[in-house]
Amino acid sequence: MNEEHLLRIQAIAEAALLAAGKPLSLEQLRELFTEDERPARQVMEHVMVQLEAACEGRGFELKKVASGYRLQVREEYAPWVGRLFEEKPQRYSRALLETLALIAYRQPITRGEIEDIRGVTVSSNIIRTLL
Secondary structure, eight states: OOHHHHHHHHHHHHHHHHHHSSOBOHHHHHTTSOTTTOOOHHHHHHHHHHHHHHTTTSSEEEEEETTEEEEEEOGGGHHHHHGGGOOOOOOOOHHHHHHHHHHHHHOSOOHHHHHHHHSSOOOHHHHHHHO
16 A cells, blocks of 8 residues: 555544544544445554654644544643633523522422512523523
8 A cells, every 4th residue: 555545544534533523443434435445454553553643743642542543632732722611600680590599499489480579571581591
């Protein structure tokens, strides 16, 4: 098998691992190919070793886990990447907090009883948020 063909298999495996969002086994990676172009298991293992080497010095790595292979952010870059997912605390309206207080204090309580106590209708959005 020539080097160009191995690089193509490697690129396909890399693309699949990026798109999958979950680990893929060697067999799952091999199943991406049609029967006549499917690489042998040893070839696929070699390609994964090459892919792992290609990740050296980059922000991500190829990691072998129990369920297969996955591409993941290197641990030393986690503090920066983690900032992408920081959640700001949600601000709750006065109406939502009043409804929550009534539920906590008077449970079990119906929507009608909450509306009688508050004197206004309870928004469907409030109920959905609390659920």
